[in-house]
Amino acid sequence: MFHKEPCDFHAGSPADLLSAALGATLYSPATRPRLADDVLKLARRGVVSMVLCLEDSIHDAEVEDAEANLVRQFEKLAEQGAETPLLFIRVREPEQIPDLVQRLGPAVRLLSGFVLPKFTEERGTPFLEALVDAESVSGHKLYAMPVLESPELLHLETRTATLTGIAxxxxxxxxxxxxxxxGVTDFCSGYGLRRSPDMTAYDVRIVAGVIADVVNVLGRADGTGFTITGPVWEYFRLQERMFKPQLRRSPFLEGSAEELRTTLIEHDMDGLLSEIALDRANGLLGKTCIHPSHVPPVHALSVVSHEEFSDARDILRPERDGGGVLRSAYTNKMNEARPHRAWAERTLLRAEVFGVAREDIGFVDLLTAGIPR
Structure with missing residues (x-):
């Protein structure tokens, strides 16, 4: 199915490659008694990054037991020696970072880093300092993934100052x-809102406004920006619908694709697919997921189409360094060398980790191959 196969990567790969390769980051409560087995099973199913959560997904009274369980499960994974996804731990307090790294011992080699909740300049700095110290003591590279979900970021009167501090x-x-x-769920909770499976995060205007401002300040393509991942999709089971399905029938007319369309709609994934497309259009890459069924759609729609790849390569040809306009090889659009350069660079990076589809392969083919029915 691929014109260019996805590359191999691992926890020691360059950071820019890893940030693009996170894909569908699957969250799991750290309390699960068979967590190590779950991690290995999910790795075989194509999960490439996971967050093991000690924060919102577990009860306050469970934290101590969850930490002990994490240590046991990491030791079990280390003993088995099997390949794992990139593993991150979502903590509550900065003090947990050096404590967990010390308790993990040699198994820390399986840990890629920590997810830092409700991140602002004031609250985030102690987390990052703790991570740097833990890395220095352990000698093991650790990454941070701050979560932008605080009320100061949501509220209009404090948003600009908060974003500036975070930056x-x-x-x-x-x-x-x-x-x-x-952390879009936290944004919604601040106003007592919850989007339905018929709607994307971008239909909730107060949320869409925050996403736009975050990308504006923190997602720039001038070398100052960061990879910003898409919001969580909360649904994985059929709900009563108010609106028509969001998947047009025409792309699914060939072969058994109509069955796939039915499956997607039955599992509320038409809304997920729509949101993934809007994530990409708004500068986000990858997605937070809470169910394994969300992983194949996120990864399928992350594959670069042959047309995108062709355009990106043409734009980045050395002879185009001086600018200019050219007609695309598909003869259906204009490619401007300077304005489209940053898009082309990001597209080729995504092509590196998710591959490039063959010319005759579309998103329905990729979905059909990746989603069990």
Whole structure:
């Protein structure tokens, strides 16, 4: 199915490659008694990054037991020696970072880093300092993924100052920050909102406004920006619908693709697919996921189409360094060498980790190959 196969990568790969390769980052409560087995099973199913959560997904009274469980499960994974996804731990307090790294011992080699909740300049700096110290003591490279979800970021009167502070902080620790994650559920909770499976995050205007401002300040393509991942999709089971399905029938008319369309709609994935497309259009890459069924659609829609790849390569040809306009090889659009250059560079990076589809392969083919029915 590929014109260009996805590359192999691992926890020691360059940070820019890893940030693009996160894909569908699957969250799991750290309390799961068979967590090590789950991690290995999910790795075989194509999961490439996971967050093991000690924060919102577990009860306050469970934290101590969850930490002990994490240590046991990491030791079990280390003993088995099997390949794992990139593993991150979502903590509550900065003090947990050096404590967990010390308790993990040699198994820390399986840990890629920590997810830092409710990140602002004031709250985030102690987390990042703790991560740097833990890395220095352990001798093991650790990345941070701050979660942007605080009320100060949501509220209009404090948003600009909060974003400025966050930008200053993450820039200071740029070599440690792998990606920034959006906590859209927290944004919605601040106003007693919850989007339905018929709607994307971009239909909730107050959320869409925050996403736009975050990308504006922290997602620039001038070398100052970071990878910003898409918001969580909360649904994985059929709900009663108010609106028509969002998947047009025409792309699914060939072969057994109509069955795929039915499956997607039955599992509320038409809304997910729509949101993934809007994530990409708004400058986000990858997605927070809470169910394994979300992983194949995110990865399928991350594959670069042959047309995108062709355009990106043409734009980045050395003879185009001086600018200019050219007609695309597909003869259906204009490619401007200077304005489209940053897009082309990002597209080729995505092509490196997710591959390039063959010319005759579309997103329906990729979905059909990747989603069990």
């Amino acid at each position: 200053t902080t993450v820039d200071k620790y740029r070599d440690r920050v792998l990606a920034l994650r959006l």
